[in-house]
Amino acid sequence: MKKIVILTHYFYPEKAAVGQFMTEVAIEMKRRGLDVTVLTSRATYQRTGTLSAFEVHQGVPIHRVWSTGFDKRNLVGRALNLGSFLLAATMRLLFTRRKPDLLFITNAPLLGFIGRIVHFFRGQKYICEVEDVYPDLAVQLGLFKPGSLPEKLWDALNRQAYGHGSALVTLGKRMEALVVGKLPANVAAQLPQVIIPSWADGEAIKPIAKDQNPFAEKHGFRQHLTVLYSGNLGLAHDLETLIDAAQELRCEPVLFVFIGEGGKKKILQEMVTRMGLENVRFLPYQPIEELPFSLTSADLSVVTMEAGVEGMIIPSKIYGTLAAGQAVLGLVREGSEIADILQEFQCGVTIPPKDKEAVVRLLRECLANPNRLDEMKKNARRCFDGHFRKELAMDKYYRLFNMI
Numbered sequence: 001m002k003k004i005v006i007l008t009h010y011f012y013p014e015k016a017a018v019g020q021f022m023t024e025v026a027i028e029m030k031r032r033g034l035d036v037t038v039l040t041s042r043a044t045y046q047r048t049g050t051l052s053a054f055e056v057h058q059g060v061p062i063h064r065v066w067s068t069g070f071d072k073r074n075l076v077g078r079a080l081n082l083g084s085f086l087l088a089a090t091m092r093l094l095f096t097r098r099k100p101d102l103l104f105i106t107n108a109p110l111l112g113f114i115g116r117i118v119h120f121f122r123g124q125k126y127i128c129e130v131e132d133v134y135p136d137l138a139v140q141l142g143l144f145k146p147g148s149l150p151e152k153l154w155d156a157l158n159r160q161a162y163g164h165g166s167a168l169v170t171l172g173k174r175m176e177a178l179v180v181g182k183l184p185a186n187v188a189a190q191l192p193q194v195i196i197p198s199w200a201d202g203e204a205i206k207p208i209a210k211d212q213n214p215f216a217e218k219h220g221f222r223q224h225l226t227v228l229y230s231g232n233l234g235l236a237h238d239l240e241t242l243i244d245a246a247q248e249l250r251c252e253p254v255l256f257v258f259i260g261e262g263g264k265k266k267i268l269q270e271m272v273t274r275m276g277l278e279n280v281r282f283l284p285y286q287p288i289e290e291l292p293f294s295l296t297s298a299d300l301s302v303v304t305m306e307a308g309v310e311g312m313i314i315p316s317k318i319y320g321t322l323a324a325g326q327a328v329l330g331l332v333r334e335g336s337e338i339a340d341i342l343q344e345f346q347c348g349v350t351i352p353p354k355d356k357e358a359v360v361r362l363l364r365e366c367l368a369n370p371n372r373l374d375e376m377k378k379n380a381r382r383c384f385d386g387h388f389r390k391e392l393a394m395d396k397y398y399r400l401f402n403m404i
Contacts, residue, residue, distance in 0.1 A: 112161035207325025224255035228298030233262030327376035
């Protein structure tokens with residue numbers, strides 16, 4: 001039986017997306033007969049205390065190493081948390097008696113370099129999965145200057161980490177091109193590269209007709225063309241454009257709904273109050289049992305991505321939206337994975353961030369031609385079923401783990 005250790009910063013019971021995805025991978029690989037163990041952190045994502053050093057979840061042993069638990073909103077605190085976890089995880093892997101057949105490393109910043117260390121000292125085979133591209137993302141967010149020493153050092157560590165692995169996993173074609181493009185040509189040519197997109201639970205989340213959706217009826221969505229943003233109302237998301245569009249459409253049967261919390265919620269609410277808008281509603285995060293209904297209650301679901309991070313991240317929100325059979329309003333630039341999906345499968349429309357006029361035009365077109373909207377909704381679920389079902393991703397992981 002092949003022995004695999006999954007090294008990840010977050011795992012069950014964490015709610016962060018990478019923690020949920022890796023939990024599903026570990027459980028499914030265990031179910032398929034692999035000997036899977038997880039090495040993760042005892043610190044929690046939302047700073048609600050520490051987790052136990054060891055437990056078993058659905059047959060998967062979870063070993064948690066100590067790390068600091070400073071406020072992650074503070075840059076120094078976040079760096080200390082990551083550094084202490086990297087050190088503790090490295091020591092555990094170097095000095096444990098049990099040497100697995102394969103170490104699978106998910107993408108916290110610099111986590112992949114642990115694979116290079118244990119490969120150097122113990123000959124350990126490892127695979128790196130890249131989910132956010134660093135240091136590029138840190139540069140784009142203004143943490144480092146382009147061409148600075150930290151950026152160059154980080155890139156050098158990545159070349160070591162990725163170049164000596166047994167394979168490299170990314171979430172999409174553009175991300176793969178960005179990451180592999182930084183490797184020496186001879187290394188890239190010999191390194192197996194696998195694209196495994198994230199996924200959603202297509203059994204729990206299925207399209208529900210609006211006139212049969214109890215959530216839509218409860219909140220009065222049925223009488224309107226409903227535009228939904230569900231998730232983190234974060235500072236990096238272009239959500240003000242939706243409020244500006246709502247002002248333009250205040251006399252038309254269009255309703256804008258925001259479900260969730262985040263640093264931008266108060267800003268948006270103040271905009272709505274100042275403009276005196278009655279076609280915008282805010283709802284809190286919904287209980288998990290409500291998600292199959294809340295995610296399918298609208299006509300268009302919004303996915304946003306900050307300009308300049310194309311290829312560096314892929315919002316996991318897109319997969320639940322496609323599973324729900326919602327037409328997608330992508331406030332993203334061309335050259336992103338989201339734009340590629342919407343254009344290839346005709347399941348939504350791409351509009352550059354800040355382009356209020358284009359949003360207004362789109363929604364008026366949907367009012368005038370509901371058949372176009374219906375076709376995008378059908379295409380969304382077809383796209384999901386063909387490319388982003390959980391089972392498809394699990395098959396790829398299983399083949400990958402058995403290939404190495």
